[in-house]
Structure formats: C-alpha cells, structure tokens
Amino acid sequence: MLLEGSCHCGAVRFSVESPTPVPYRRCYCARCRKTAGGTGAAANVLAQASTLRVEGADALTEYAAADTTRTRFCARCGSALWLTIDSATDAVYPFASALDTPLPEAPERVHVFTAEAPAWARPARGPDDQVVERNTPESIDAWHRRHRLREI
Secondary structure, eight states, X not given: OEXXXXXXXXXXXXXXXXXXXXXXXXXXXXXXXXXXXXXXXXXXOBEEGGGOEEEOGGGEEEEEOTTSEEEEEETTTOOEEEEEETTOTTEEEEBXXXXXXXXXXXXXXXXXXXXXXXXXXXXXXXXXXXXXXXXOSSOHXXXXXXXXXXXX
C-alpha cells in the first residue's frame, strides 16, 4: 500500500510503500511518549525504507536516541514523521499520526511498553486488546500475516 504523509505545516511531504499498513501497536515507552506528544502512545507502521521519497528534506531534523533509534521531525513545526532503527536497514516506521492516507482499522490493538506509561496515560483497553509491560515477541509482519492483512 502506498502511504503518503506530511508534517503539520506542510514543509515536509513523504511517500513510502508498506505491505503492513495497519497501525495496531501503540507504544508507551518514554521515547515515543516524549517525542510524539499526545496521550502517551505512538502508533507507527512498518514500511520499506528503499521506497521512501521525501519532498522538503531541507526542513527535516533528526533525534538519535541512545537505543539506536532515530526519529525524523519537521524542524519548522516539530511534527514527528517517522523513525528508523540502525540495525533494520530497509525498514522505516512512519508515525500513523503523520500519515494522510486513510489507514485500515485494526481488529485488535497491542499496547506495548505499558510499564513506562504514566498513570494519566494508561491504555484504553478494548476487549480483544493485548497489554504487555515491555514488547511483544510477535513482529509487525507476523501480526499482519496472522490476521491475513499483509499485502503482497
């Protein structure tokens, strides 16, 4: 699925291909919470870094966390756009909040790193949701395959 996204001020626009476009995983880790803002969770999807196309790259800035995760932001409006992980060279994780493409609704949600969620941002858990204190062993790709939602 072709995903298109942008920052709030419009200085940065991007597109990327994703065979796993359902934003089902909500992350409550301190890094996601603090860089994404909002209610304490960041939702992102997995896409192929080799297909990433960016307009307005001169307006991008990067935060490199100690855990080898790099988050790209618009330097003008501060919108969090995507993250990468140094060890996953052909993966890019666009924040669902930065995507302009309508995304499918997940049949279930997985709330990860809930041990780091502050009391005011505890997950609003649905009846089919999973809540884990750290990370789930199931990959984004495997989750999409299990739900028969993987494209390609």
